[in-house]
Amino acid sequence: MTWEEQPPQDTGRLVGATAEGEELAAEAALRPKDLAEFVGQPKVREQLDLVLRAARARGGTADHVLLSGAPGLGKTTLSMIIAAEMGAPIRITSGPAIQHAGDLAAILSSLAEGEVLFLDEIHRMSRPAEEMLYMAMEDFRVDVIVGKGPGATAIPLELPPFTLVGATTRAGLLPPPLRDRFGFTGHMEFYAPAELERVIHRSARLLDVTVSDGGAAEIAGRSRGTPRIANRLLRRVRDYAQVRGDGVVTEEAAARALTVFEVDDRGLDRLDRSVLEALLKLFGGGPVGLSTLAVAVGEERETVEEVAEPFLVREGLLARTPRGRVATPAAWAHLGLTPPPGTPAAGGAQEGLFES
Numbered sequence: 001m002t003w004e005e006q007p008p009q010d011t012g013r014l015v016g017a018t019a020e021g022e023e024l025a026a027e028a029a030l031r032p033k034d035l036a037e038f039v040g041q042p043k044v045r046e047q048l049d050l051v052l053r054a055a056r057a058r059g060g061t062a063d064h065v066l067l068s069g070a071p072g073l074g075k076t077t078l079s080m081i082i083a084a085e086m087g088a089p090i091r092i093t094s095g096p097a098i099q100h101a102g103d104l105a106a107i108l109s110s111l112a113e114g115e116v117l118f119l120d121e122i123h124r125m126s127r128p129a130e131e132m133l134y135m136a137m138e139d140f141r142v143d144v145i146v147g148k149g150p151g152a153t154a155i156p157l158e159l160p161p162f163t164l165v166g167a168t169t170r171a172g173l174l175p176p177p178l179r180d181r182f183g184f185t186g187h188m189e190f191y192a193p194a195e196l197e198r199v200i201h202r203s204a205r206l207l208d209v210t211v212s213d214g215g216a217a218e219i220a221g222r223s224r225g226t227p228r229i230a231n232r233l234l235r236r237v238r239d240y241a242q243v244r245g246d247g248v249v250t251e252e253a254a255a256r257a258l259t260v261f262e263v264d265d266r267g268l269d270r271l272d273r274s275v276l277e278a279l280l281k282l283f284g285g286g287p288v289g290l291s292t293l294a295v296a297v298g299e300e301r302e303t304v305e306e307v308a309e310p311f312l313v314r315e316g317l318l319a320r321t322p323r324g325r326v327a328t329p330a331a332w333a334h335l336g337l338t339p340p341p342g343t344p345a346a347g348g349a350q351e352g353l354f355e356s
């Protein structure tokens with residue numbers, strides 16, 4: 001299947017149905033294995049290094065860790081590194097996978113001592129499971145309910161000490177009682193271009209691709225501060241260099257390849273641009289509600305909010321206001337469009353009369 005053949009509501013983010021498997025396999029191959037190999041995030045790395053070293057020195061289990069940050073910044077990778085650094089096994093599950101408290105009880109009661117339990121998208125866990133987790137985190141104990149109705153009894157079950165690593169794209173959504181039970185919260189930041197260049201050079205070595213400094217810089221500049229995207233773009237640029245060039249990823253090859261794959265010079269891809277275009281062309285620059293905007297681009301609310309928006313907001317192209325999403329003057333300029341007269345983005349016709 002070529003990119004062109006993908007169904008229209010697949011926004012061509014370079015992750016189609018068939019590309020999903022490639023993505024997962026490639027990611028697994030490129031994951032740093034320990035803290036020293038983990039590029040960037042100097043604060044989280046230093047904090048985590050202290051937490052883990054101290055736990056190791058005490059011969060105990062590390063405190064529960066919450067990792068918050070946008071998709072693709074390295075939360076899953078860090079959870080595996082935590083287990084590796086502690087020499088502990090890791091169990092991986094996610095909030096949406098835990099529908100009932102019983103699901104969680106089954107997982108918790110089968111944990112080995114010191115095991116790392118990675119709970120991805122922890123903010124999407126069900127309420128009863130969440131309450132069971134409170135007790136498990138604090139007292140290493142769960143109450144298993146046997147029977148129904150008035151005859152139901154709670155049988156307390158001791159758990160071995162374990163380390164919960166929770167990941168969330170939005171720490172603000174976690175109920176305070178849950179947030180407070182984590183001994184340490186690492187806030188993952190977007191990566192600086194120089195850090196992404198290091199990620200790209202590292203991945204290129206592992207993929208056995210030759211990348212010039214200029215090529216790495218070109219890819220880094222379009223990677224939206226996100227290692228997952230940097231790795232993905234590197235693979236597409238490699239394809240291009242292989243088919244249309246001599247296999248070497250130069251600055252020129254990278255620029256041409258990313259034009260073919262519709263990633264522009266600021267790193268906006270088709271989803272980002274379709275969100276901006278809908279906002280500008282259909283809604284005159286806003287304000288418009290998130291749900292309406294999502295329907296207009298044929299995407300899930302969450303995709304628009306968690307994948308496209310954080311980057312657009314950070315780039316100063318879109319603003320979230322209480323009345324809805326609003327395009328900034330920079331958004332009109334980036335898409336080469338003229339804001340309608342009288343809108344704030346046009347500078348406001350009336351204000352112009354009284355200025356200067």
Ligand SMILES: Nc1ncnc2c1ncn2[C@@H]1O[C@H](COP(=O)(O)OP(=O)(O)O)[C@@H](O)[C@H]1O
Binds near residue numbers: 026072199
């Ligand atoms: N600090 C980093 N250094 C090198 N590669 C990284 C780093 N962070 C993430 N990656 C790469 O990006 C990919 C996505 O990271 P992942 O941990 O799955 O992100 P998240 O769980 O936050 O969505 C991984 O395959 C990994 O190779």
Ligand SMILES: [Mg+2]
Binds near residue numbers: 072075076077
């Ligand atoms: Mg992840």
